[in-house]
Amino acid sequence: MVTTPDTTVVEEPRPSGPEGDALLEVSGLRKHFPVTRGAVVKRQVGAVKAVDGVDFTVRTGQTLGLVGESGCGKTTTGRMITRLLEPTDGRIVFQGRDITHVSQGAMRPLRRDIQMIFQDPYSSLNPRKTVGSIVGAPFHLQKVATEAGVKKAVQDLLDVVGLNPEHYNRYPHEFSGGQRQRIGIARTLALRPKLIVADEPVSALDVSIQAQVVNLLEDLQDEFDLTYVVIAHDLSVVRHISDQVGVMYLGKMVELGDNESLYSGPMHPYTVALLSAVPVPDPSVRGGRERIRLQGDVPSPLNPPPACRFHTRCWKAQEVCGQVEPPMVELRPGHQVACHFPENAPADAENRVAKAAGIA
Known part of the structure; x- marks a missing residue:
């Protein structure tokens, strides 16, 4: 267990919804990066569709895990949530307030409540600053006093x-990767945020250190009533820490469900x-499991496949998959999927998807 520090932040009370209420609501979120051509007169010739219509809700005190291959749009989604990137389209609602296109000035006080843990603990800390200066920066930037x-x-x-605590005057180069990530986490916690977006928080660390940092994040969530959006490649990490899991592929959310339902x-x-x-550590289970190897490379987000973006690599794909985009349909309570021919689904699943797509 972690112990709450004796020093508390002195600030005006901020509204907080009851546990289980929607803290963050994302709908139709898109980020298209324009591709231009021309040395003098630049004209747009296309767009990289990094995120292309994502919907999810994160409830107070819970953790949403976002998983998928590199380039699927996980990090871009996280950076839009924290407003480090301006969305092309869609809505981001935090505590009932639409923050999709608020100005930087209006966003400044909200940054107390929305913080981010960055992926690389080696590049996210200023090597010229001491630990005390790095972790103390939020207090000075937000002009927050402490007792x-x-x-x-x-x-x-x-x-x-x-x-x-004696590490206050040391510099980042004097610490290991795991310790640097802990410094980054301390900086994130400084102003007691409500929502933390953790972008691959353990991917740059050794396996043994990964477990320590994941356990720390869980303890901090209980201690400070935090809500997380955890971005990761490692599905084992996401399974350990998440209440809800969203699977992204080429800018789209293809499956979203509670932890137990999605993994089972x-x-x-x-x-x-x-x-x-x-x-899988158990040899008896590992020996009887079939490894599915996807064929081909991930298509370019500059020119994604039509309809279902996964159909060019899917062993279940049929003609309709390349013609009609499958909508997200709730096939089990709290478990949605965007697929014309889902696996492990109820008997009437294909008919329900076809009806939702308007082709039944």
């Missing part, structure tokens, strides 16, 4: 994330293929 001073607040935060009965062929590649 016992910023130094004491920073030392308490270092203690909370498992570092020695994945319905989208892409999810089935991803889970077949997850290492």
Whole structure:
């Protein structure tokens, strides 16, 4: 267990919904990066559809895990949620307020409530700054006072994330990768945010250190009533920490469901293929499991396949998959999938999808 630091932030009370209420609602979220041509007169000749219509809801105190191959749009989605990137289209609603296109000035106070843990602990910390300066920066930038001073607040935060408070005057190069990530987590916690977007928080760390950081994130969630959006490649990490899991492919959400339902009965062929590649420590289980190897490379987001974007690599694809985009349909309670021919689904699943797509 972690211990809440004695030093508390002195600030005006901020509204907080009851546990289980929707804290973050994302609908129709898109990010298209224009592709231009011409040295003098530039004209747009296309667009990289990094995220192309994503919908999900994250409830207070819960964790949403976003998984998928590199280039599927996970990180871009996370950066739009934190407004580090401007969305092309769609809506981002945080605590009932639409923050999709609020100005940077209006977003500034909201950054107390929405923070991000970055993927690379080596490049996310300024090598010229001490740990005390890095972790204490949010207090100065947001002009937030503390009861016992910023130094004491920073030392308490270092203690909370498992570092020695005496490290206050050290520099990032004096720490290991796992310790640097803990420094980044301490900085994220400084102003007691409500929502934290963790972008591949353990991918750059050794396996043993990964477990420590994941356990730390879980403890901090309980201690500070945090809500997470965790972006990861490793489905084992997502399974351990998430309440809800969203699977993305080429800018689209292809499956979204609660943790237990998705891992015990994945319905989208892409999810089935991803889970077949997850290492299993039990030899008896591993020996009887079939590994699904996807054919071909991930298509370019500059020119994605029509209709179902996965149909060019799917072993279940039929003609309709390349003609009609499958809608997200709830086939089990709290479990949605976008596939014309889902696996592990109810007997009438294909008819329900066809009806929703308007082809039944």
